[in-house]
Amino acid sequence: MEKQKLQLNSQNYHSNQANKDYFSVSQFKSFMDCQARTLAELKGEYTRPPSTALTVGSYTHAAFEDDEAFSEFLENEHDSIFKARGGKYAEFVQADMMIETIMNDPFAMFALEGDKERIFTAELFGATWKIKVDSINYERKTFIDLKTTQSLSSRYWSDKYQKYVSFVQAYDYVLQMAIYREVIKQNTGEYFNPYIVAVTKESPPDKAVLHFDNSRFDFELEYVQTMMNNFIQVKSGEEKPIRCEKCAYCRQTKVLNNTFEIEYLLD
Numbered sequence: 001m002e003k004q005k006l007q008l009n010s011q012n013y014h015s016n017q018a019n020k021d022y023f024s025v026s027q028f029k030s031f032m033d034c035q036a037r038t039l040a041e042l043k044g045e046y047t048r049p050p051s052t053a054l055t056v057g058s059y060t061h062a063a064f065e066d067d068e069a070f071s072e073f074l075e076n077e078h079d080s081i082f083k084a085r086g087g088k089y090a091e092f093v094q095a096d097m098m099i100e101t102i103m104n105d106p107f108a109m110f111a112l113e114g115d116k117e118r119i120f121t122a123e124l125f126g127a128t129w130k131i132k133v134d135s136i137n138y139e140r141k142t143f144i145d146l147k148t149t150q151s152l153s154s155r156y157w158s159d160k161y162q163k164y165v166s167f168v169q170a171y172d173y174v175l176q177m178a179i180y181r182e183v184i185k186q187n188t189g190e191y192f193n194p195y196i197v198a199v200t201k202e203s204p205p206d207k208a209v210l211h212f213d214n215s216r217f218d219f220e221l222e223y224v225q226t227m228m229n230n231f232i233q234v235k236s237g238e239e240k241p242i243r244c245e246k247c248a249y250c251r252q253t254k255v256l257n258n259t260f261e262i263e264y265l266l267d
């Protein structure tokens, strides 16, 4: 019999035990970036330095969840948000502007209507996945993810797509929507339509509600499937993790034993 997996709730969703028991989109992306670092994090041997960007992201999400969640967040993260002499740090002043931009837009607020921060799990590609949906609307059969970005029209080179893409593909948000869509299907019996409510870090912020052509999802699911056997084996310790040799973890743990030709400096 398989070991009982952690019963997920909002308190333990991001815990190390939850990450050991479940795959998630962010863990998949982390395995794509560096298997060695991801495994070291799961084992508790390495912790990524705390990032203000992550706190700002959670701050923005809490603002749209409800007043209680937001007050609780402000209390818990008080010292990272408020300066000792009063007022908020610049990143949070900017976040307030972004939150206000969305809150003042009736269409964006209409799009965000639904149950907030709902957790679902499902079996996919030989593993159990966890997802947390920013907003899900059972009547409309839609779900929404709130995203902040530099600018709506920024172009990024993508090795995955072999072309210039928008922030949505560059940050694998199509992949995220494809996985969420499958997990929600397993829980509700129906495919829900994903949307992104995007707001930019520009001053004043730009905004958009984005939908997806359904034809985009098959490619993403196949892409995930081709990687998963390997990731599952690495996670269970059956296979050795590959080091990216570029991230902070790899640089910190690097041991030289050979030379390489200068050609390999760029790849």
Ligand SMILES: [Zn+2]
Residues within 6 Å of the ligand: 033, 034, 035, 036, 037, 243, 244, 245, 246, 247, 248, 249, 250, 251
């Ligand atoms: Zn690495």
